[in-house]
Amino acid sequence: MNESYILQRETLLMFENSTLFYPCSGNDLLTPIQLFSPFVTDFWFVDRGYFSPGHQDTKHDGLDAPADKQIPILTENKDYELIEITIVGPASWDRYKRDIEPCILTETYKHIPSKKQVKIHRRRGYGFSAFHKEIRSLGVFFYRGDSQGEGGSGNLWLASDHISEVCDKLVDGGLIVTDGSQLGRWGKSSKLNTYHKFAQYHGGTPKPKIPDEFVQSVKPFTDKEGRLFTCVGYAGQRYGPTLIWQMKKASQQNTSADTPQSALT
Numbered sequence: 028m029n030e031s032y033i034l035q036r037e038t039l040l041m042f043e044n045s046t047l048f049y050p051c052s053g054n055d056l057l058t059p060i061q062l063f064s065p066f067v068t069d070f071w072f073v074d075r076g077y078f079s080p081g082h083q084d085t086k087h088d089g090l091d092a093p094a095d096k097q098i099p100i101l102t103e104n105k106d107y108e109l110i111e112i113t114i115v116g117p118a119s120w121d122r123y124k125r126d127i128e129p130c131i132l133t134e135t136y137k138h139i140p141s142k143k144q145v146k147i148h149r150r151r152g153y154g155f156s157a158f159h160k161e162i163r164s165l166g167v168f169f170y171r172g173d174s175q176g177e178g179g180s181g182n183l184w185l186a187s188d189h190i191s192e193v194c195d196k197l198v199d200g201g202l203i204v205t206d207g208s209q210l211g212r213w214g215k216s217s218k219l220n221t222y223h224k225f226a227q228y229h230g231g232t233p234k235p236k237i238p239d240e241f242v243q244s245v246k247p248f249t250d251k252e253g254r255l256f257t258c259v260g261y262a263g264q265r266y267g268p269t270l271i272w273q274m275k276k277a278s279q280q281n282t283s284a285d286t287p288q289s290a291l292t
Contacts, residue, residue, distance in 0.1 A: 032062055033238050034260035034271060039066040041200035041273075044143075045166025046071065050154025050184060051173045054088040055265075056100055059169050059204075060147065062262060065138040067166055070147045073158075077151040078130050079122040090149075093119035094132040100147055107136040107145070120151060127152050154182055158192075165196045171206040171265040185210045190222050194254055194274060203256070203272045206265040221250045229267040241268045253277030 043066050047059055052072040060070060076084030078094045085091040089098075095118045101107040116130035129152040136145045150157050170184050183189060185205065193203070207226025227245055228234050235241050238261040245258040253276075260271030 031238050032260070032262055033242055034062060034262075038200075038202070038259055038273060039063070042066065042166030042198050042202070044068050045198060045201070046162065046164060047167040047169055048158060048162050048165055049073065049169040050158065051170070051182065053084060053172065054090060055172055056147075056149075058263060059167070060101070062204075063167055064145050065141045065143040068143055068145050070145070071150060071157065071161060072148065073150045073152060073154050075127060075151065075153055076122070077149050078118060078132070079120045079127075079151065082122040091122075094130050094149075094151075097132060097149070099134050100149075101134070101136055106139050108139055109134065110137055110144070111135040116151070129157070154184070155189075162196055164198060165193070165201055166198055167202045167204060168193045168197060169204045171204070171208050171269050173208040183209050185220075185222055185225055187221055191250075191252070194250075194252070197274055199274075199276045201274055202259075203274060204262050204269060205272070206267045206269045208266055221248075222256075224248050224256075225270070225272070226267070228270075234268065238268070241270060245270060 045067055046069040047063055047067045048071045049059055050073045052074050053076070056072055074084060076082035077090055078092070079085070080091050080093070082091045094114045099109055099112065102109070113133045114130065117128050118130060120128055120130065129150060132149045134147045136147070138145050150161070173182070185208065205225050207229035210220070210223060210226035210229060224245065228241065235244055241261050242258050247255060247257040249255050255275045256272045258270050259273045262269040262271055
């Protein structure tokens with residue numbers, strides 16, 4: 028089924044030539060690229076199951092195969108020309124070993140319409156260690172489809188302390204794109220979590236019927252650091268609607284929260 032996405036071009040221009048980070052990404056690769064390239068030119072997809080033959084999280088999509096056996100992500104997209112592939116670290120790893128040796132598979136493309144160079148990294152390893160080691164500045168934090176159950180990471184990325192870390196690296200006007208994963212049971216009902224609105228429509232919560240209504244129905248909120256979060260778009264469904272939140276720092280806030288008027292489909 029084709030998804031309808033909502034996102035203003037003016038929003039994308041606020042973090043042009045930036046980085047996107049997506050922990051526990053699994054096979055969810057094309058939507059972030061479709062939405063944000065070539066405004067984002069550096070994509071980091073991180074999953075413990077990459078390049079680990081037979082790993083339960085990735086074996087159904089072939090993403091468990093060794094890094095040197097992977098098919099380039101954008102091989103069928105005529106807007107991209109593959110320039111180079113590099114691999115850093117062991118191309119394959121025993122899925123039963125808890126201490127994962129990272130491997131980074133990087134595909135470098137030329138985006139033909141814009142002539143920009145776009146890099147797509149897939150990193151085998153744990154999300155938090157990758158975030159601390161690889162990421163200095165972010166334009167987009169993307170996180171959805173994760174859980175605490177079997178096959179889920181159990182990492183509470185949307186807990187207050189971790190989101191605060193993400194926001195420290197997020198550029199002013201940058202985005203948090205999420206379906207509220209791991210906030211579903213405890214986070215959306217707990218006022219102790221400043222960011223419970225990220226999970227407003229997670230799981231079984233009654234939902235609007237069209238994407239525009241999702242965006243319009245969610246109210247802006249401010250965290251204890253004075254950062255303003257405004258819902259500015261929609262990126263399809265996962266465990267619930269994936270909403271796009273723009274963060275503005277206290278000194279740069281625009282008091283008006285405009286509703287997106289144009290859509291990318």
